[in-house]
Amino acid sequence: MLAIDELTYSFDTARPIFQKISLEVKAGEFVSVIGASGSGKSTLFKLIAGLIEPGAGEIRIHGENPGNRLGKVGYMPQKDLLIPWRSVLDNCFLPLEIAKENKQQRIPEIREWLERFGLAAVEQAYPDELSGGMRQRAAF
Structure with a gap:
């Protein structure tokens, strides 16, 4: 692998x-x-x-040297890198904003993931209001 x-x-x-x-x-x-x-x-x-x-x-x-590995492998850094002035939900929107996707259409999916990660109750909270584990889950 x-x-x-x-x-x-x-x-x-x-x-x-x-x-x-x-x-x-x-x-x-x-x-x-x-x-x-x-x-x-x-x-x-x-x-x-x-x-x-x-x-x-x-x-x-997978046995091949892909040259450009960006997007083929990911890792979770020690620091969560959440934007401190954005809520959990707004931090989740960031990749959609960068890709210029319609974030309104993706809100149900994002909320489903926040529920799975135990973050539904804190979607409007800011990173400094979260535990370290919650911050890592929000960043993921």
């Missing part, structure tokens, strides 16, 4: 964040990435998601 071969990344040429990392994740496997602060865990996920490109090595998804 996901294969990483000899992956190396550096923010500058003086000191790589990591070198020659290889791993394979098969369908249905649960994998944890554990390391000290600053060891490159978030950088690894950004590379896999295609937000940044490796200095060397290869990332394959």
